[in-house]
Amino acid sequence: MMRLERADLLQIYYLMRLTRAIEDRTRTLFLQGRVVGGVYTAQGHEATTVGAAMMLRDGDCIVPQHRDLGMHLTRGSSPRAIMCQWLARGNSPTLGRDGQAHIGDMHHGIVPMISMLGESLPVACGVGLTMKVRKRSTVVLASCGDGASNTGPFHEALNFAAVQKLPVVFVIENNGYAYSTPTHKQFAIENLSERALAYGMPGESVDGNDVLAVIETVGRAVEHVRSGKGPALVECKTFRVRGHSEADKADYVPEELRKEWLAKDPIVRFEKYLTGEKILTAAKKAEIEEAVKAAVDDAVSFAEQSPTPDPATVADYVFAPDGPVAIIGEPGAQDPRYVNALDSRTGKPFNSVAETARSQFVTPEEVGRR
Amino acid sequence: MSAVTYLEAISQAIREEMRRDEAVFLLGEDVGTYGGAFKVSAGMLEEFGPERVIDTPMAEAAIIGSAVGAALMGMRPIAEMQFIDFITSGFDQIINMASKMYWRAGMPVPIVIRGPSGGGTHGGPFHSSSPEAWFFHTPGIKVVVPATAYDAKGMLKAAIRDNNPVLYLEHKLLYRMPELREELPSEDYVVPLGKAIMRREGEDMTILTYGAMVHQSLKAAQTLEEEDDLDVEVIDLRSLTPLDRETILESVKHTNKVLIVHEDTLTGGIGAELAAILSEDLFEYLDGPITRVAAPDAPFPYAPPLEDVFLPNEDKILNAARKLAAY
Numbered sequence: 001m002m003r004l005e006r007a008d009l010l011q012i013y014y015l016m017r018l019t020r021a022i023e024d025r026t027r028t029l030f031l032q033g034r035v036v037g038g039v040y041t042a043q044g045h046e047a048t049t050v051g052a053a054m055m056l057r058d059g060d061c062i063v064p065q066h067r068d069l070g071m072h073l074t075r076g077s078s079p080r081a082i083m084c085q086w087l088a089r090g091n092s093p094t095l096g097r098d099g100q101a102h103i104g105d106m107h108h109g110i111v112p113m114i115s116m117l118g119e120s121l122p123v124a125c126g127v128g129l130t131m132k133v134r135k136r137s138t139v140v141l142a143s144c145g146d147g148a149s150n151t152g153p154f155h156e157a158l159n160f161a162a163v164q165k166l167p168v169v170f171v172i173e174n175n176g177y178a179y180s181t182p183t184h185k186q187f188a189i190e191n192l193s194e195r196a197l198a199y200g201m202p203g204e205s206v207d208g209n210d211v212l213a214v215i216e217t218v219g220r221a222v223e224h225v226r227s228g229k230g231p232a233l234v235e236c237k238t239f240r241v242r243g244h245s246e247a248d249k250a251d252y253v254p255e256e257l258r259k260e261w262l263a264k265d266p267i268v269r270f271e272k273y274l275t276g277e278k279i280l281t282a283a284k285k286a287e288i289e290e291a292v293k294a295a296v297d298d299a300v301s302f303a304e305q306s307p308t309p310d311p312a313t314v315a316d317y318v319f320a321p322d323g324p325v326a327i328i329g330e331p332g333a334q335d336p337r338y339v340n341a342l343d344s345r346t347g348k349p350f351n352s353v354a355e356t357a358r359s360q361f362v363t364p365e366e367v368g369r370r
Numbered sequence: 371m372s373a374v375t376y377l378e379a380i381s382q383a384i385r386e387e388m389r390r391d392e393a394v395f396l397l398g399e400d401v402g403t404y405g406g407a408f409k410v411s412a413g414m415l416e417e418f419g420p421e422r423v424i425d426t427p428m429a430e431a432a433i434i435g436s437a438v439g440a441a442l443m444g445m446r447p448i449a450e451m452q453f454i455d456f457i458t459s460g461f462d463q464i465i466n467m468a469s470k471m472y473w474r475a476g477m478p479v480p481i482v483i484r485g486p487s488g489g490g491t492h493g494g495p496f497h498s499s500s501p502e503a504w505f506f507h508t509p510g511i512k513v514v515v516p517a518t519a520y521d522a523k524g525m526l527k528a529a530i531r532d533n534n535p536v537l538y539l540e541h542k543l544l545y546r547m548p549e550l551r552e553e554l555p556s557e558d559y560v561v562p563l564g565k566a567i568m569r570r571e572g573e574d575m576t577i578l579t580y581g582a583m584v585h586q587s588l589k590a591a592q593t594l595e596e597e598d599d600l601d602v603e604v605i606d607l608r609s610l611t612p613l614d615r616e617t618i619l620e621s622v623k624h625t626n627k628v629l630i631v632h633e634d635t636l637t638g639g640i641g642a643e644l645a646a647i648l649s650e651d652l653f654e655y656l657d658g659p660i661t662r663v664a665a666p667d668a669p670f671p672y673a674p675p676l677e678d679v680f681l682p683n684e685d686k687i688l689n690a691a692r693k694l695a696a697y
Contacts, residue, residue, distance in 0.1 A: 097474040105477060106442050112475045114466045122432045123467060126439020126447070133395075133421045153462075156432035163427060318509045320478035320533040327393060327444035339533055340444060343476035350476065 004215070009279055012054055012211060014288050016046040016267050019070040021292045022079055025300060026086055030246050034304075036088040037099050039246040042067030044209065045173055047266030048236040049143075050074050051214030052171050055222045056141055059329055061109035061131075063124040063142035065117060067173060067240075069101055071143065076108060076353040077101070079299035089306035093352040095317070095345060096309035105350035106328040106340070112352075118144055118151030121170065125157050128166035128231075134327070139225045141218075143171040147178025149192055158233065162199040165230035169221045172233070173208060175240035176261075180252045196233035208236030209266040212273070239264075317345045373551035376544040379519040380484075381410050383526035384448060386558065388418055391446065394530055397424035398433055398450030407452045408486060408545055430460035437481045438468050446530055451485030454539060455499045468535040469510030478533040484526070486542035488582055488633055489681055493542075494672035500581070500634035500665075505537050506610050506643070512536040512563055513610040517544070517584035519552045521608055524561030532563060541582040550585075564612035568621065572603035575695060576621045578644055579631040580607040583682060587631050590687035600695055610640055618644070619651055626657040627694055631687055636664040658697030663690045 004012075023041040030039040042049065049070030053062060056075065064071045069082065084092035085099055093103040094112075104110030111127065113120050124142035131138050148154055149172050161168045172192045176183055189195070196203025202224060206217040214236055221232035239261035243250035250258075274280035280288075325340050326333035334341045343350045374382065387394045395418075396411055402425035405412030415423040426433050430451065437447035451457045457464070464483065471479045489498035505513050512534055516522040522540070529536035544550055569584060570591050579587045584606045591602040605621050607614065622628045628648060630641035641662040648660055663682045671680055 093476075094474040095476075098470075102474070104475065106444075111439070111442065112471075114470070116462050116466055119431070119435065119462050119467055122435020122463065123439040123442070125432060126436035126441070126445075127443055128439070129424075129436055130440045130443035130445055153431045153435060156427070156429035157435065159427055160429060160432040160436065164424075317473045317476070319512075320472040320480075322533060325393075325444050325446075325478055325480060325533060328442070330444075333444070339478055344478075345472075345476045 006279055008054070009274060010284065010288070012050055013270060013274060013280065014291065015050045015070060015074050016211065016270065017288060017292045018079070018295055019046045019050060019073055020267060021296050022082060022299065023069060025296050027246055029086065029300070035086045039086070040066045040100060040244070041242060041246070042069060042240070044239050044241045044261060044266065045175065046070050047211035047214050047270065048171070048173050048208040048238055051211040052141060052143070052218040052236070054215060055219045056139070059109065059136065059138040061111065061127050061138070061140045063111045063113075063120045063127070063140060064101070065113050065120065065143050065145060065148070066100060067145065067175070068143055071141070072101055072110065075110060077103065077110065078351070078353055079295050080302045081352045083299040083303035084306055087303045087306070088308065089303055090309035091306050091351070093350065095313070103352040105343070105352050107334060107350060108353040110352060117148035118153040120144070121157035122153050122160070124168050125161050125164070125166055128161065128168040129164060131167050132164070134330070136329070137226055138329070139167040139169060139222055141169050141171060141222075143173060145178065146172060146174040146176070146183055146186060146192060147181070149195070150186055158195070158199045158201070158231065161231040162201050165228070167225045167228070168231045169218065169225050170231060170233045171218065172235045173238060174235055175238050177240055177244070177253065179244040179248070191235055193233055193235040201231045201233055203233040203235070205235040205237060208238035209264045209269065211266060211270050320344065373553050374519055375546050376519045376522050376550045377408065377410060377546055379523035379554060380526055380540060381412070382554070383523045383530070384411065385414065385417070387527055387530045388414070388422060393444060394446045394448065395422040395424065396448045396450065397426050397437065399426055399428055399452045401425060401450050406450065408542065411450070430456050431463055434460035434463035434483060435467065437483070438463060438471070438479055441479045441481045442471070442477055446480045448482045448484060448530065451483060453493070453497045454485040454487040454501055455496050457483065457485065457501055464505070464511060464535065465508055469508050472534065473510055479535050480533045482526070482529045482536050482538050484538035484540060486545070487539045488541040488543055489670055489677060490543040490582070492672065492674065492677065495669045498670040500539075500632070502537070502539060502610055503634055503639050506640055510535065512612065513539070514563055514608060515539045515541070515581040515610060516608060517541070517581055517606050519550055520554060521561050523554055524559050525563065525608065528560040528563050531560065536563070539581065543582050561608070563609045564614055565609065566605050566607045566614035566617040568603065568617070569606045570602065570604040572601040572625065574601045574625060575627040575629060575691060576603045576605060576625045577629045577631055577687070577691070578605050578607060578618060580610065581633060583631045583633050586682065586684050587687055589684045590691060593684065593688060594691055598692065598695065600691070602691065615647065618647070622648055622652055623655050626655055627697070628656070629661045629663065629687070629691055629694055631663045631682055633665060633682060635667050636662060637667050639664055658694050661690050661694045663687055
């Protein structure tokens with residue numbers, strides 16, 4: 001088990017708080033009619049998403065899904081980029097072509113998701129395959145929900161990853177419901193990690209609302225995968241305490257069940273721990289809250305001042321231009337002569353991870369990114 | 371140097387590109403030890419090893435999805451569909467993952483998805499299809515259909531070097547057809563995607579076609595010259611996306627009559643789009659109805675008498691051309 005320094009723990013707490021705060025603000029913007037489309041949030045998932053992503057190093061890759069804002073922020077996705085996505089701005093990472101946290105670029109090791117959940121997992125295999133043949137010690141962290149764990153691509157991906165011994169950690173965020181469908185109508189096993197056995201990889205289930213437990217379990221899986229032994233599966237058991245989207249009242253969820261899980265809120269739990277250990281003082285907490293608020297305010301005002309896309313560009317960017325393509329992560333891969341060095345649609349660096357207004361509370365040097 | 375078949379031309383392209391660029395690799399069902407169901411990749415496992423010639427489980431979403439992931443990392447995977455019919459099992463990876471990636475995220479996805487398409491081999495409903503229309507309709511993926519050994523090699527090389535998803539449709543009937551054997555240049559060459567080619571020059575009518583129907587159309591054109599004194603131009607589209615509008619429009623402007631021939635079914639097929647383009651752009655130039663010869667709107671049948679009547683052929687082209695010529 002890795003040793004977490006005081007600064008790491010505070011960073012984790014900050015990221016969990018930031019995740020929650022961005023989603024809370026997004027909901028407000030949605031209620032005010034300022035978000036263009038539907039809003040999907042993940043209150044209750046923060047321990048899983050932040051905890052799992054904290055186990056990665058530079059060069060590793062995440063393949064997140066729609067409830068993985070915490071993963072995005074932990075790996076450096078910029079709150080400004082996220083907010084520009086929600087508000088459909090012309091300078092969003094998708095140039096207004098797509099919404100939500102459907103963002104990422106490979107230089108920063110983030111595969112942008114599509115809404116067909118589960119389909120990202122075979123893509124994670126291809127990223128892992130490349131790492132394997134290029135003899136790297138990097139890993140892919142690919143997530144999905146309990147819903148997506150029933151799709152064909154989930155099973156194809158886990159099987160292929162196991163056969164090829166690919167460096168992929170699969171994380172299932174089991175939050176109890178696929179939209180309105182409870183787990184007992186989705187699968188007939190107790191723990192989704194049992195599926196690992198069918199593919200010949202280790203599998204563990206963990207309390208997904210306990211960030212330290214997630215870190216320990218996902219950390220173990222990452223270690224296994226990084227050592228070249230092939231993929232691993234972790235099921236993080238959590239709960240979707242809100243609706244599938246903000247349009248969903250989720251009145252199909254028994255009130256008692258919701259209350260039970262609200263009482264297990266991962267941020268409150270971690271806060272109690274940090275306070276008890278005297279790591280999070282009242283002053284520190286106030287400082288973090290201020291930083292969170294500043295990051296959210298900055299993201300919202302940046303997005304609101306950003307232009308909407310130029311309608312004249314509606315049919316642009318359908319095909320990539322000719323030219324050499326770099327192998328990501330290798331020396332010189334960001335040389336602008338490569339088509340994939342910069343965002344060739346804009347001629348500028350990819351902006352899902354911004355160099356300014358980064359999500360980190362403390363500097364990366366202080367954290368000593370693993 | 372000897373004349374090679376259409377299939378050998380495909381093999382040569384893959385082999386030469388894998389030698390030229392270490393980012394190129396092949397994955398699919400039975401492509402390694404077995405050398406592929408049609409032996410396109412025979413000997414490649416021995417030459418390139420199991421990390422570059424990957425035998426996969428029977429899982430098209432994993433094959434195409436892994437190709438997409440590797441391509442995002444800067445590799446240039448060639449994903450083989452054992453029969454192109456099986457591409458439906460990987461549909462989402464093409465339509466929603468690969469084809470929209472550059473457009474929404476700015477990252478190129480240089481993959482080639484290739485496999486044997488087309489009928490005439492008693493393959494029945496699941497081993498004979500011509501799936502081009504689904505992908506022709508999809509923005510963000512190129513679709514190419516070579517008809518000769520020269521094009522098979524040159525277009526596959528161009529497809530592998532392209533920075534976009536390319537669907538490369540091989541016609542299995544052409545794989546070992548003796549009359550398609552030809553000497554290929556010994557030096558490296560590519561056939562750029564997006565350029566049609568005139569296979570036969572003529573004054574009286576243009577046939578727009580591609581794939582195996584190029585050869586049926588050329589036979590028909592020959593017969594029309596001999597029996598009807600008609601001088602028919604045959605354009606092999608080769609590349610459906612991008613489509614070479616210039617060559618198409620130029621030819622039809624010149625002949626004023628157009629017959630479209632494809633093996634795929636009629637409704638919503640490539641011919642429908644060609645007809646729309648021609649009627650929008652060349653309405654005043656047309657001296658007869660834009661005419662299509664295509665398979666009927668039914669699934670591909672198995673029994674030989676059904677297959678024979680299903681597939682377009684020289685006779686059907688002759689009948690349609692004669693009607694059109696009478697205008």
